Amino acid sequence: MNPHNFLLIGLPATGKTSFLAALWNSIQQDRVKTALELKKLDGDSAYLNKISDAWLGYEPVGRNQTDIETYVSMWLKERHGDQEVHLTFPDISGETFKQQWASRHLTASYQNCIKTADGGILFIHPKSLAQPLRISQIANLADLAEQDEDQFSAEVKTPNPPTTPWDIEKAPSQVQIVELLQFLTVNQYFKGPFKLAIVVSAWDEVAPSKLTPSVWVQQQLPLLAQYLSSHTDKFNVSFFGVSAQGGKYDGKDLGALQAKHPAERVQVVGDGIENPHDITEPLLWLMKH
Amino acid sequence: MALEPKPTQTATEPGHTLPASAQELLAATSAVPGLIRLPAGIELNEEHAKQMALERPVRLIVLAGAVDCGKTTLLTSIYEMFQAGPIEKKQFAGCDTFPAFEKKCHLGRADSGNEEEKSGRNPYDGPHPEYVHLKLQNGPKALGHIDFLFTDVSGEMFEHARNSTDECKKLTFLRRACHIVVFLDCEKLIQPTKRWGMVKDAKSLIQSCLDSQMFEPDCFVTVVWAKCDFVEAAEGKEKAAAKDLINYVEDEFKTRFAPRIKNFKFHQTAARPNRYPDLNFGYGVGELLEAWVTEIPQSRKAEYDAMFGSDHNRERAQSDTNDQATLSTEEKK
Numbered sequence: 118m119n120p121h122n123f124l125l126i127g128l129p130a131t132g133k134t135s136f137l138a139a140l141w142n143s144i145q146q147d148r149v150k151t152a153l154e155l156k157k158l159d160g161d162s163a164y165l166n167k168i169s170d171a172w173l174g175y176e177p178v179g180r181n182q183t184d185i186e187t188y189v190s191m192w193l194k195e196r197h198g199d200q201e202v203h204l205t206f207p208d209i210s211g212e213t214f215k216q217q218w219a220s221r222h223l224t225a226s227y228q229n230c231i232k233t234a235d236g237g238i239l240f241i242h243p244k245s246l247a248q249p250l251r252i253s254q255i256a257n258l259a260d261l262a263e264q265d266e267d268q269f270s271a272e273v274k275t276p277n278p279p280t281t282p283w284d285i286e287k288a289p290s291q292v293q294i295v296e297l298l299q300f301l302t303v304n305q306y307f308k309g310p311f312k313l314a315i316v317v318s319a320w321d322e323v324a325p326s327k328l329t330p331s332v333w334v335q336q337q338l339p340l341l342a343q344y345l346s347s348h349t350d351k352f353n354v355s356f357f358g359v360s361a362q363g364g365k366y367d368g369k370d371l372g373a374l375q376a377k378h379p380a381e382r383v384q385v386v387g388d389g390i391e392n393p394h395d396i397t398e399p400l401l402w403l404m405k406h
Numbered sequence: 407m408a409l410e411p412k413p414t415q416t417a418t419e420p421g422h423t424l425p426a427s428a429q430e431l432l433a434a435t436s437a438v439p440g441l442i443r444l445p446a447g448i449e450l451n452e453e454h455a456k457q458m459a460l461e462r463p464v465r466l467i468v469l470a471g472a473v474d475c476g477k478t479t480l481l482t483s484i485y486e487m488f489q490a491g492p493i494e495k496k497q498f499a500g501c502d503t504f505p506a507f508e509k510k511c512h513l514g515r516a517d518s519g520n521e522e523e524k525s526g527r528n529p530y531d532g533p534h535p536e537y538v539h540l541k542l543q544n545g546p547k548a549l550g551h552i553d554f555l556f557t558d559v560s561g562e563m564f565e566h567a568r569n570s571t572d573e574c575k576k577l578t579f580l581r582r583a584c585h586i587v588v589f590l591d592c593e594k595l596i597q598p599t600k601r602w603g604m605v606k607d608a609k610s611l612i613q614s615c616l617d618s619q620m621f622e623p624d625c626f627v628t629v630v631w632a633k634c635d636f637v638e639a640a641e642g643k644e645k646a647a648a649k650d651l652i653n654y655v656e657d658e659f660k661t662r663f664a665p666r667i668k669n670f671k672f673h674q675t676a677a678r679p680n681r682y683p684d685l686n687f688g689y690g691v692g693e694l695l696e697a698w699v700t701e702i703p704q705s706r707k708a709e710y711d712a713m714f715g716s717d718h719n720r721e722r723a724q725s726d727t728n729d730q731a732t733l734s735t736e737e738k739k
Contacts (some may be wrong), residue, residue, distance in 0.1 A: 136487075157542035172514055177568060183547065219443060220446065221444045221445070221446055222441040222442060222443050222444055223442050223444060224440060224441060224442070225440045225441070225442060226440075228442055249515045249516065249517050250515065250516045251486060251514055251515055251516070251687070252514060252515065252516055252520060252521070252522065252523045252682060253523055253687065254516075254679065255516045255681075257683075265492055273662060277479065278519050278521075279519070280513065281511040281518055281519040282510070282519055282520050283518075285505055285508065285509075285511050285518075287507045287517055288504070288505075289489065289508075291489070292489075292504055292508065295500075295501075295504075296447070296504050299500060299501075303445075316686070339488075339489065339490055339491040339492075340488060340489050340498055343488065343491070343492060343497040343498040343499070344500065345499060346497060346546055347498070347500075347542075348499065348500075349499045349545070349549065372456040
């Protein structure tokens, strides 16, 4: 029996809880032959059942509250192998990670998680990225766009608005993520190289671009990509694109999702992925590398 | 990252305050049970900069010049360029002062609500420098990282220094510098009423530093024509006059200072070339960064060799090659 403790790292609304909900369902069904399956229940599963029920009902799983740090554990075994694992994840609110950046503190309980962690999953959501633009970039875009001349004239005549004060919470997502990783590396309990599965959530939104998850990260989060590339001694990284929901819960997407077996809603892409519906692949990579 | 710098600067202008007061939050978190305080990430003060230099080799880059000559803009342009990708194959590898950089960049971003990009002005409260930090990797295959500390201080500090050698001697950080960048402001260069005063001020600053013996003999001194987009945007006789003046000033500076400064050169930048958009954002900045990475004062090389070994030796070899090339060019002249 190999115990594993993995951190789930991510700013608010990056798909951590949706991932857990889809995972909890996937390891308890046989339609999709996931690499890992549930061996036995372990203690209180109420939270996992609650979020999984919401996922099965095509409802938002809800965001974890800042003041609640939920620990989930699962006894899993390989479907085609003998290895058994006990996984523990702290489903820590994204707000907790935000506070590391903005308020410059971490909780003692998260510190305890770092102490025992032998890997982690970093969640990034393409729709919740803060990517502040320089004013000259905006001006260039405005020059390119065809604008209504009258409206443009009116805007020009508007007196200079007062400067909006700087807000630390509006810093670029990639800056905040790199800082979270820097905080991790200087933690007294950090042990490198730390296995880090980088999961780009809501991959169904990105898939039309035909990019791989690693290339997408390089293009959208170049600062993070540089940081990881320059710290191969600290982080052993693999990239995954995961759509835990399978699509949007409205319009045409919902009908298409409802026509599928729930486990087949899940989409996973990444290097070496054999089963595109197997949400346990990132976990398997963490366990085996 | 091991440092916990204390706030050393209180900004009062709009857009300069730490909102939701990060400083207050910092103070508050230290008192909350169950919370572990993390490094503040604001500017490092002198004490913390020295402490960092004791822990690992740090290359200090001093940005020196008058008020509003482009020091902060150059600094933020480097940070903003790394947000978009590597600069001349140099990779971003870390930053101990993220919030400080973010605050400095704010006035140039759309979030500020400004219609034109601006840079904040550092208040002057005496000869107490503050520093921001960047860690780079010289290409994806290079071993080890290079820690840079950049001064970001009020232009008034240098105005005091050029007016008095006693004041200049208070700027002790100059003697720790690997590279000193002295700014000449091209926005003033194209204004007949301001150009000669701007040139005289820069000349006086270098003179004062030399006469105060605040430049180490082997440190690299680069005089940067900042905001050169103003020259490029000028037309006809105005542009020709500006370029003639640049040549004249460079000749004069070389005649006066090159005998006293071993590593002395000129460069042009347009960190934020709004006046002449044909120049890319960060024009000339990559070359400066390249010099900061590859050119190390002779007296510091042993320190870096001990830390970086063969990788640094490779950089040093490149640096030596550059030195040789520079020497050859000068000899030819």
